[in-house]
Amino acid sequence: MLLCLYGSKHSVQTRLVKSLFISLHGGGNVEPHINDSQWENQKDLYTIEEGVYLAPRAPGNTWDLWHRPEIDHMFDRIIENMVIFEGVNPNKVYLTGYSAGGDGVYKLAPRTADRWAAANANAGHPNDASPLGLRNTPFTIHIGANDVSYNRNKAGQEWADKLAKLHNEDSNGYIHLVKIYDEMGHDLYRKEKDALNWMAQYTRNPIPDRVVWVQDSVTHDRFFWLELPENQIRQYTKVIATRDGQNFDIQTKDYKNVTILLNDTMVDMDSPVKITMEEKVLFEGIVRRTIGAIARSLKRHGDPYLIFTGEVTVCTES
Known part of the structure; x- marks a missing residue:
């Protein structure tokens, strides 16, 4: 398992206080060196104010980089290790991803929602994922209005509508923020970076009502x-x-x-x-x-x- 890991300059060694941001790169069913380059890009894509930023390299090189069956257990182990060795607070663990990484967030976050304080899908596509499992996990989507490949833009709007309906029916759940950027395509020019600060305001409730x-x-x-x-x-x-x-x-x-x-x-x-x-x-x-x-x-x-x-x-x- 290949990882890039760094902590903010304000990180402290006190146990169970740090936030953890897991950041998933794009790519997919391409040659390994292309996924490697996407991983290299993801390492420095965002700067966090506090905590640990972790950018893993996907184990494979398939279209479903981040939502294969082994991925769920891999993140369980990563989070457990970060709690033990880096002093991460398991109630302050966040998931973000771009492109194929965004696809992964759409799929992973609802089915493993008890692991995340909040999650963020950027320039991704949900495929067949359902938002129902996100009742207790704030979720933010960032997508370009002109990101037409695979109908990512339409899928993002559909999820915005679904989350709004779920929140209206259950006002204590389904907290969400959706930003659709006019005149932008697949490249958001890092405007999505604000998603990390948005997520950081939330703390996981491990025993919701x-x-x-x-x-x-x-x-x-x-x-x-x-x-x-x-x-x-x-x-x-x-x-x-x-x-x-x-x-x-x-x-x-x-x-x-x-x-x-x-x-x-x-x-x-x-x-x-x-x-x-x-x-x-x-x-x-x-x-x-x-x-x-x-x-x-x-x-x-x-x-x-x-x-x-x-x-x-x-x-x-x-």
Whole structure:
């Protein structure tokens, strides 16, 4: 894995305080040296005021540079290493990308939204990605009005409309900013650099009160405080869950079993919790803290803010 890494001159060594900006280069299904040149360009594309700027070289040279199945796990490991070795705050991790890198952000951010404080797609195309998973992850799009290749400009406007509709229906979610630059094509001449400052104002909430989880072409078995059985996971399925104090509600037509992950920050672990679906009580009682739940959380991401001490699996079928 090839990386370019630098920190701002104001960075400090205090643990878990730095921001991390992961910046994805363009290119795609071209000769390796072209992707190499795009990587070289990405290294110095932006200057950050604080934290760590990390520009990885894509592992392959295919059209889907940044949304292949192995990419998700690669970023999990990168973030974990940056937390351990660079003192990065896992609640201040940001994703940005340009061109094919922007394509990757469109795909990666919704399906791994529990990893990012905010995300930014520049001059990219969403392909078949859905914005539904971005309920708790601020998202900004920068695109040229004349970026007509692959209809990037039209796709950017379509996502702007989708995000606006989602935010209107859920005013506490789907924070977004879309900038479409008149008379500009694929080259934005670094006008998109303001996206980094826009993202930096946001901090990830690892235990939001509402989770919208939509599986993509690459699937996952955990998302924020929800978990699914591996043998039930399928592409393009959905689970929505909300929490209010000790009460949880699940909405899904796709899964027989759903696991709620709990810790003392979310609930009073010494008092009963109630889980419902369509007003039917699926579980009511005290959930015990266990070493097993803690160990599984640590093994998953090594993220101190995504450590859960208890878990309860419910059956959604009558």
